[in-house]
Amino acid sequence: MSKILELNSQSEWSNTEKTIFKFFGIYFFLQVLPLDLRFFKHIFSTNWLQIQYRDIFYLSRYSPTFTGDDSFFNWLVIILLAAIGTFIWDKIYTKETNYDQLYYWLRVLVRYRLAIGVIAYGFLKFFPIQAPFPSLSNLNTNYGDFTAWKLFSLGLGVVPSYQSFLGLVEIVAGLLLLNRNTATIATLIILPFTGNVAISNIAYEGGEYVYAFYLVALALYLFAFDAIRLFNLLSLEKPTAPNRFQPIFNGKWKQYRIVLKTVFILFFVVFYGFKTYAGYKNNGYHFPKAEGIENIIGLYNVSEFRWNNQTIPYSKTDPIRWQNVVFEKWNTLSIKSNKPVIIEHLPSEELYKADSNRIYEFAGSQGRHYYSYDFDSTKSALSLKNRNKNHASDKLSLSFKRLNDSTIVLSGLSAGKDSVYAVLNKINKKYLTIEAKKSGRRNALKL
Secondary structure: OOOOOOOOOOOOOOHHHHHHHHHHHHHHHHHHOOOOHHHHHHHHHOOHHHOOHHHHHHHHOOOOOOOOOOOHHHHHHHHHHHHHHHHHHHHOOOOOOOHHHHHHHHHHHHHHHHHHHHHHHHHHHHOOOOOOOOOHHHHOOOHHHEOHHHHHHHHHHOOHHHHHHHHHHHHHHHHHOOOHHHHHHHHHHHHHHHHHHHHHHHHOOOOOHHHHHHHHHHHHHHHHHHHHHHHHHHHOOOOOOOOOOOOOOOOHHHHHHHHHHHHHHHHHHHHHHHHHHHHHHOOOOOOOOOEOOOOOOEEEEEEEEEEOOEEOOOOOOOOOOOOEEEEOOEOEEEEEOOOOOOOOOOOOOOOOOOHHHOOOOOOOEOOEEEEEEEEEOOOOEEEEEEOOHHHOOOEEEEEEEEEEOOEEEEEEEEOOOOEEEEEEEEEOOOOHHHHHHHHOOOOOOOO
């Protein structure tokens, strides 16, 4: 029968077990603890008096890097360092070591590091801002004009309740990690869940598969603690005694443990959850904050178009002719045309503050050019600048004239001094995904 062991007691370890532990102990110690300057640079650059959920998120997503990019090469470096450390430990450090104690504390570090990682992403999904509902421009972009990654994100964004459920799963798994008795249950949730995230990132050309596999590796290390017992019980159907290891803290250590755990929960769960909710109520972090022109949101057909005073009839193949225009709630205007788009990618989850960096709405798509605009209501002047950095020179200076509630006339010059004139007619278009949500799944739907 398994024993209840105090923290300073130890069981018998074979030489092979000791060597394996030394290697993985050093490896996961280097993977978990922030030892590079990038982490501390973020710590010291954070305004702790006005900390936001993005600051906590970036702390939670830390993993050691040696090349500047998050790649498996960093893992190889740590494997090499762990192998060197194991050799030195075997040959030079010969003092008696309590391996049970080291193993316990290493599992504590890994548990809490993994908890931070899954909880951080969990709240971004629970308050569905990681994959926002598609913008009006996205809803008017052809399916084939999206990359695989963007389709995956949009597919998740149209079902916010499902996204919230996924976030709840991650949060629950993270909370289960905070108790050693439920840590294995947590890993049984995290391994298939985060493993699927990692594979999905590869299949859909996402950029965070390395970090997802990083979390999977941490979960595997924790799962290994009970893996043999679970195999004997579930696969071999043999009687299996549970591990009854129970650390006994004496004196002030007991108080320190309670205080540290309480601070952890208050900061990474309660405070971060509250801040993420506030970000959700403030429209998330993907779309610009600057407001657009009042009462202009919608899809507009370009009924008349002139370029250098020459009328160009409607065409889906002409690279100059505008087909339709979308005005978003924020200060983005998108134009559909056959003008080529050099696609801009968003390889990882980034929580940008500045509107100029919030490129989600057009990242991973073509078929439309997206412009941020400044509107001078006193002069009825509209200044457009292409938001795609690959088309930074694409600018327009236009006069804005609203003939009625559904007709707008734009005229002016491009950056190349070409004259442009366009008549926009608003289309009262209904969208299936929005109308279905209004009517409910049991009611009839008519567009």
